[in-house]
Amino acid sequence: MAAAENIIEVTGLRTQFGRQVIHEDLDFAVRRGEVMGVVGGSGTGKSVLLKEIIGLIRPAAGDIRVLGGDVLNDEAAMRRARESWGVLFQDGALFSSLTVAENIQVPMRERGGLSQALMDELALMKLALVGLPANAGPKFPSELSGGMRKRAGLARALALDPDLLFLDEPTAGLDPIGAADFDELIRNLQQSLDLTVVMVTHDLDSLVAVTDRISALVDKKVVVGTMAELMELDQPWLRSYFHGVRARQVAGMAAPAS
Numbered sequence: 001m002a003a004a005e006n007i008i009e010v011t012g013l014r015t016q017f018g019r020q021v022i023h024e025d026l027d028f029a030v031r032r033g034e035v036m037g038v039v040g041g042s043g044t045g046k047s048v049l050l051k052e053i054i055g056l057i058r059p060a061a062g063d064i065r066v067l068g069g070d071v072l073n074d075e076a077a078m079r080r081a082r083e084s085w086g087v088l089f090q091d092g093a094l095f096s097s098l099t100v101a102e103n104i105q106v107p108m109r110e111r112g113g114l115s116q117a118l119m120d121e122l123a124l125m126k127l128a129l130v131g132l133p134a135n136a137g138p139k140f141p142s143e144l145s146g147g148m149r150k151r152a153g154l155a156r157a158l159a160l161d162p163d164l165l166f167l168d169e170p171t172a173g174l175d176p177i178g179a180a181d182f183d184e185l186i187r188n189l190q191q192s193l194d195l196t197v198v199m200v201t202h203d204l205d206s207l208v209a210v211t212d213r214i215s216a217l218v219d220k221k222v223v224v225g226t227m228a229e230l231m232e233l234d235q236p237w238l239r240s241y242f243h244g245v246r247a248r249q250v251a252g253m254a255a256p257a258s
């Protein structure tokens with residue numbers, strides 16, 4: 001079998017804020033077409049890792065490649081990469097003064113070259129894609145439920161038909177049923193749109209339902225594997241994270257039928 005292509009490749013990453021070292025010689029890779037979960041204790045630098053990959057924070061050292069391009073040093077590679085991804089950060093981060101449809105059209109406007117009529121049509125398509133009714137388009141974010149706002153944020157992340165989707169705590173703040181529905185939506189979209197997904201989450205149900213592999217941030221580095229593989233490791237944080245009663249229940253539910 002041919003080796004899977006890495007759509008993201010981070011090597012030798014060092015992140016430091018003042019004297020606080022967050023990542024030290026960290027390697028992280030994501031294969032095209034997989035859903036990679038990112039977990040780790042509070043403050044281990046999960047969100048910062050995402051922000052470094054998308055160019056919002058510059059690391060102290062290391063190499064970051066997206067789609068094979070050196071996004072830290074090559075502006076053209078960064079432009080190409082930026083056009084290839086969509087991002088859903090916590091809370092959906094919608095502009096409260098814009099309607100949902102206008103929010104979805106923000107990335108389209110930034111790219112330019114599309115008529116308003118086409119953008120209106122595209123916004124309707126994106127709403128349908130994430131399971132929102134057409135009448136959500138003219139509403140303001142404050143008029144939607146938390147779950148609907150997340151979906152609207154996802155619709156905006158999908159505005160430019162990305163190959164790559166970054167999700168930071170997508171189910172945070174949702175009730176268990178809302179979170180399970182959102183997990184299912186992500187998995188369905190990943191398959192139907194052939195997306196690669198990088199998802200920071202604390203939610204074990206999401207990890208089981210959505211991810212193919214998991215990167216755990218421990219000791220300033222990444223440990224990567226399937227959930228079953230990580231559960232086997234004798235590392236204190238991983239043990240307490242995966243071996244709690246709740247974790248065992250979730251993992252038991254996920255065990256393949258044999």
Ligand SMILES: Nc1ncnc2c1ncn2[C@@H]1O[C@H](COP(=O)(O)OP(=O)(O)OP(=O)(O)O)[C@@H](O)[C@H]1O
Binds near residue numbers: 040041042043045047
């Ligand atoms: N721009 C910044 N300047 C200074 N310190 C920062 C900055 N961004 C993050 N940090 C620090 O880096 C560390 C990692 O932050 P990050 O938000 O990535 O954590 P996290 O793993 O996502 O945690 P949590 O699960 O609590 O959200 C924290 O100690 C945070 O205070």
